[in-house]
Amino acid sequence: MKEDYYDILGIGKNASAAEIKKGYRKKAIEYHPDKNPGDTKAEEMFKKAAEAYEVLSDPNKKARYDQYGHAAFENGGFGGGGGMNMDDIFSQFGDIFGSAFGGGGGFGGFSGFGGGGQQRRVKGSNLRIRVKLTLEEVANGVEKTVKVRRKVQAEGVTYTTCSTCGGRGQVTKITNTILGRMQTAATCNVCGGSGQSIDKKPNEADAHGLIQKEETVSIKIPGGVEEGMQLKVSGKGNDAPGNGVPGDLLVAIETEEHDTLKREGDNLHYDLYVSFSEAVLGTSKEIDSVTGKVRIKLEPGIQSGKILRLRGKGITSLNGYGAGDLLVHVNVWTPKEANKEQREFFERMQNHENFVPNPEKSDKSFFEKVKDMFS
Template sequence: MSKRDYYEVLGVARDASESAIKGAYRKKALKYHPDRNPGDAAAEEHFKEASEAYEVLSDPEKKAAYDRYGHAGIEGNFGRGGFQWSDFTHAGDFQDIFGDIFESFFGGRRSRGGAVKPKGRDLKIKVALTLEEIATGAKKNIALTRLQRCKSCDGTGAASGTGRKACSTCGGQGQVQQMARTLFGPSMTVVTCPACEGEGHIVANPCPECRGEGRERGQTTLTVHIPAGVQEGNYIPLRGQGEVGPRGGAAGDCLVFITEKEHDYFTRDGDHVIYQLPLGFAQAALGAEVEVPTLSGKALLKVPAGTQSGRVFRMGGRGIPDVNGRGVGDQLVEVVLWTPEGLSRRERELFAELAELEKVRVAKEGESFFAKVCKAFGS
């Protein structure tokens, strides 16, 4: 089943502001709320669909990936079964809407006070691509070192056969009250428990391999599929491929940033590529069929007689595909007249003869000849 466009789901324009997106989601959530539509499975589906759309469009990184690559850009965000309620991170922002159904949707994910598991770090890596790879899209294997689940304790941090015990500092709540000095005098605030880092429990007997961290440095190779048409600064998010959190905490993401390798003879201008073609006087004057390189191999270009230096020929469809699948750029071939040096005797004779003929032509055509030359060189 093909997925609906997220903007369409929320009924907002693609350039809608953050607050407009939030407002649109609130409206949909209220309309399809299960309490207002008891037993209506379609309404609940709408509620979930809108929540998924909001989850993506409210996050600048996910939104950017979705804007560029559509649903494919955020595929890795959710598990195998697609978006689940446990992926929804905004329930707290809409407490008035979610309040009482929180438990049933989120399966008691936060039922034990404020205890949470710290998430692992995101990783940022760079991958350099040639223009040829950018034109076709590429599959790259990237070797990297990251913190991974400790194999000895399977990420629990506990030595084999031992378990965890409730944190005595916070009584398993993951949070403690603390007196803080504020401008208005001392005040009680709730902070993450320093003893268990918010987890609510601690490892009784730490695993000797990871010293109770539940993770260890290790090497891995990730495969990233890069669509055609990307450019410097774009990135592909690999969800859950960053570093794992301590003691079984969720993994961060790995963001693969694109860099462009400099090309020997092409320069890029958006989806177009520019090539400078050196042409001899005789070829330019008489016309010629020349071989030019393109991103997909060699091609023949017909240069008509009387071609001036600086003239640009357009080879349609020989550029880079648009990253959103809207057409393909062109190759622009700019003629650069090549002036011979170190002339042989014979060449010198021929050029001298040509020079004589030019004199005659100037005498005959006078002003108009210079006007033509000036026009050709744009001065």
């Protein structure tokens, strides 16, 4: 079982944004590779701290984690940091450390390969797409195949060390202030932080040695996702110049409205209309569900407003705990018009004891039914 993100950072579940950042900085400095060379356990803790911070520092991801736990980021990771490597961490969170390791706001020049003194690898830009799902796909999970146009490094591109930054990817600037001389570091504007300049490239490549290429990407979407959730497919964004880290493909989830089923959390609702005769005599009906058609039996004398619960026929829970229910709301349809023969029949039955309302104690009121539905 994965460790709790709050425990990893040593903070409480009600921690503020500043406390989350402080907790991450403390843990990351403690387990930083420059401080623990060759220590695989420290490196693992360093990655765990970065993964926890990536989730808890984002209000949307934090809200999903607080509600669903680690299950919110399974099967492709909905923004979770489970697939983060050293380059991801350095490119995203380097500014957290300030000057803790030298290098004016970076990671002391850690390259992500276990050595010091090299430039940090830059990360390519992210790509964003939208994927629309049917209610059946949302309920059961689905694997989608999409075509993405992304920038990749062209064949035949060669690089040389950037003469401006000397391969560090950063340039240092010293400024005289009233407080004394201050040293700051900024991304090299010549190489864009890669530490490399293009030596040779084919004509079709851009200034960074990249070309557009269409690729097919497979996306595994777990059951239980909701409108607006975002899935991250690591490494399927644009390539970065040189030996940089590819960006990510961010997939926004959209859901289509179903003709007969309405979603409420993990439960589904279905309005079933039956005739007065069917309600009196009883019947069986075929209704929609997210796994196909199902047949249900209505007992004779069923009342309008009755709610039938089909357990496990709802949406698969995102946290992995089974599935919700399908709630069938029975509505007895009263004819708006009646012919002479029909009117005479109901006039004779109007005062018959079988037609006089006589609810039993087991017949719950509307408010009791609503209460049971949400409990």
